[in-house]
Amino acid sequence: MKRSTQNVLILLGVILLAVLPLLLVDAEFGGADGAAEEMIQTLHPSYEPWFSPFFELPSETESMLFALQAALGAGFIGYVLGLFRGRSGKTKPQ
Incomplete structure (x- = not known):
């Protein structure tokens, strides 16, 4: 399988992981804001x-x-850390 095909499949998988819970899960999630409001x-x-x-x-x-x-x-x-590490490995030896 080509690298670009793998990248597209990974991107679609990530998008599905982000969108499917919004569509399929019908539950209430509590957070710190709600708890803080109750405490106040x-x-x-x-x-x-x-x-x-x-x-x-x-x-x-x-x-x-x-x-x-x-x-x-x-x-x-x-990405930035990888970019800097890649650049530091390409320096010419003195």
Whole structure:
């Protein structure tokens, strides 16, 4: 199998892994924001938030976007480290 075909298959697999849980999983995922909000309401019941969001995404979508952000950041860092290591190996001996 050609390298470009393998890359396309890997990319499709990654996309499916990101999209399928959004489509197939019908569950509530709790996070730190919800826990913090509950704690604030417990400690200070009269607290009023300063502002409200323009729109709210479902919690699973927020989780997936956060995971995507982390994966892209890790990929970028890995690419840069690999690039620098590759460049350092190509220097001419003196």
